[in-house]
Amino acid sequence: MIKLRNVSYVYMQGGPFEKTALDNINLEIDRGEFIGIIGHTGSGKSTLIQMLNGLLKPSSGGIEVAGVNLTDKKTNLRDVRFKVGLVMQYPEYQLFEETVFKDIAFGPKNMGLDDDEIKKRVEFAANTVGLAPELLEKSPFDLSGGQMRRAAIAGVLAMEPTVLILDEPTAGLDPAGRDEILYKIKDMHERMNMTVLLVSHSMEDVAKLADRILVMNSGHVEMFDTPERVFKNADRLSEIGLNVPQVTRITDGLRKLGMPLHEGIYTINDAVYCITNALRGEGR
Amino acid sequence: MMKDITLGQYFPGDTVIHRLDPRTKILVMIAYIAITFCVQNFWGYIVLAAFIVISITLSEIPPVFVIKGLKPIMVFIIITGLFNLFLTGGEVVWQAGVFKITKEGIRFAAFMVLRLTFLILGTSLLTLTTSPISLTDGMYRLLKPFSRIGLPAHELSMMMSIALRFIPTLMEETDKIMKAQAARGADFENGSLVQRAKAMIPILVPLFISAFRRADELATAMECRCYNGGNGRTSLHELKLEHRDALAGVCMVLILAAVIFLNIAVK
Numbered sequence: 001m002i003k004l005r006n007v008s009y010v011y012m013q014g015g016p017f018e019k020t021a022l023d024n025i026n027l028e029i030d031r032g033e034f035i036g037i038i039g040h041t042g043s044g045k046s047t048l049i050q051m052l053n054g055l056l057k058p059s060s061g062g063i064e065v066a067g068v069n070l071t072d073k074k075t076n077l078r079d080v081r082f083k084v085g086l087v088m089q090y091p092e093y094q095l096f097e098e099t100v101f102k103d104i105a106f107g108p109k110n111m112g113l114d115d116d117e118i119k120k121r122v123e124f125a126a127n128t129v130g131l132a133p134e135l136l137e138k139s140p141f142d143l144s145g146g147q148m149r150r151a152a153i154a155g156v157l158a159m160e161p162t163v164l165i166l167d168e169p170t171a172g173l174d175p176a177g178r179d180e181i182l183y184k185i186k187d188m189h190e191r192m193n194m195t196v197l198l199v200s201h202s203m204e205d206v207a208k209l210a211d212r213i214l215v216m217n218s219g220h221v222e223m224f225d226t227p228e229r230v231f232k233n234a235d236r237l238s239e240i241g242l243n244v245p246q247v248t249r250i251t252d253g254l255r256k257l258g259m260p261l262h263e264g265i266y267t268i269n270d271a272v273y274c275i276t277n278a279l280r281g282e283g284r
Numbered sequence: 285m286m287k288d289i290t291l292g293q294y295f296p297g298d299t300v301i302h303r304l305d306p307r308t309k310i311l312v313m314i315a316y317i318a319i320t321f322c323v324q325n326f327w328g329y330i331v332l333a334a335f336i337v338i339s340i341t342l343s344e345i346p347p348v349f350v351i352k353g354l355k356p357i358m359v360f361i362i363i364t365g366l367f368n369l370f371l372t373g374g375e376v377v378w379q380a381g382v383f384k385i386t387k388e389g390i391r392f393a394a395f396m397v398l399r400l401t402f403l404i405l406g407t408s409l410l411t412l413t414t415s416p417i418s419l420t421d422g423m424y425r426l427l428k429p430f431s432r433i434g435l436p437a438h439e440l441s442m443m444m445s446i447a448l449r450f451i452p453t454l455m456e457e458t459d460k461i462m463k464a465q466a467a468r469g470a471d472f473e474n475g476s477l478v479q480r481a482k483a484m485i486p487i488l489v490p491l492f493i494s495a496f497r498r499a500d501e502l503a504t505a506m507e508c509r510c511y512n513g514g515n516g517r518t519s520l521h522e523l524k525l526e527h528r529d530a531l532a533g534v535c536m537v538l539i540l541a542a543v544i545f546l547n548i549a550v551k
């Protein structure tokens with residue numbers, strides 16, 4: 001689905017402030033995968049995801065998304081952007097239309113769809129992110145922060161992309177809003193067989209949702225593996241300014257105290273199961 | 285596209301030119317601008333050219349950066365030049381239909397183009413070698429005496445520093461919004477003029493909203509820290525005049541004298 005070959009990106013090449021944001025990245029992501037992307041601020045996450053829909057062009061290397069070569073000059077990047085939906089950080093600041101409906105319809109309209117189809121898609125997208133139908137006729141600037149965020153995400157979903165990339169979609173939301181948006185994303189991923197890339201600073205969130213986790217560190221791919229195997233490397237993760245989920249820290253601590261737990265426990269359910277087993281084993 | 289704007293872009297350094305007191309630099313710049321308009325023959329421009337070349341060399345700024353400042357104003361310079369070239373009356377040298385070029389026209393056009401070019405070169409040299417903060421600081425000090433007659437010197441300089449401070453922020457913001465809308469298939473490059481103007485709406489509306497929001501937040505933050513204007517405010521970097529400032533002033537007087545002499549001597 002997504003293939004990156006030796007991709008590098010250099011900001012302001014040749015200038016006095018030259019900076020390598022990505023250095024020789026090789027990646028392969030399959031259709032329908034849920035990928036969590038974590039990394040320290042400035043590790044190249046944002047640069048990487050902006051490359052996947054052609055907003056940035058790599059300084060060298062090749063990118064292929066859904067069978068389309070993005071580095072080919074003949075490729076129409078607009079078509080790619082309809083296939084690869086990108087929700088940037090704080091997307092509510094990009095709302096501009098008079099009504100929420102019109103704003104969500106902006107993407108589908110640019111695709112050249114007819115009015116019936118646009119209406120269908122807008123309603124579907126609004127429903128998917130949990131926006132009440134009566135909000136659609138309101139001005140986007142009258143919504144609450146959480147509702148604005150949902151409207152902005154719906155604006156990308158309405159294009160019905162095959163790949164959905166979200167850059168910290170829950171930053172600055174309250175816990176309830178955060179959980180609900182993440183749940184909706186997971187739900188969509190399962191129902192529509194979308195490939196999802198989720199950038200997040202919350203280890204708990206990526207642990208809960210992702211099939212595989214991509215760990216970025218100063219422009220390199222540090223790890224790209226299942227949550228279990230990634231969160232086994234607690235020491236390395238904290239070296240590069242990251243962490244493991246809280247529950248992993250607890251189970252790691254318990255293991256150090258002598259409880260027979262295996263490494264890389266990253267969900268609460270798993271932890272409960274393992275700890276109860278371990279306690280039962282001791283009790284016997 | 286956003287990175288082409290040199291005006292107001294400080295190029296850090298530690299040279300004589302950089303270290304000059306901002307007040308001196310502003311006054312020198314005002315004198316320089318006045319002189320560009322005084323010059324009446326090409327010899328005078330040679331003096332100015334020498335001044336600019338020497339200043340650029342002293343400031344150790346790559347000349348490309350100074351020349352880049354001309355780019356945004358190039359169209360304006362060319363149009364002014366063409367207008368003067370074709371519309372000045374006098375001794376005709378070349379004629380085709382309604383278009384005619386006169387001797388005076390050539391002279392006038394060359395003068396206007398040179399004048400504008402020197403103006404821009406000089407002012408971009410000022411902004412390249414002076415950080416916006418010290419520039420407004422200098423401006424404030426120069427205007428302060430006028431506050432007795434009711435000029436809001438402190439408010440003016442505060443407004444300027446805030447405006448300058450937010451230029452990069454807003455440019456970054458524009459870039460982000462453009463990318464976000466492009467991700468939804470907005471097309472800024474193709475289509476008729478009307479279509480392209482319309483394509484700006486999805487950028488301008490969020491940009492204005494965010495500018496207002498930022499202004500509001502900044503005002504609150506300033507009030508939270510008990511900002512109440514310039515009364516009794518001291519500054520971290522006190523400005524002090526040095527020998528080099530006197531030297532710069534003397535240079536300017538000499539250049540003025542040279543230009544006036546050349547104006548009279550060469551007819």
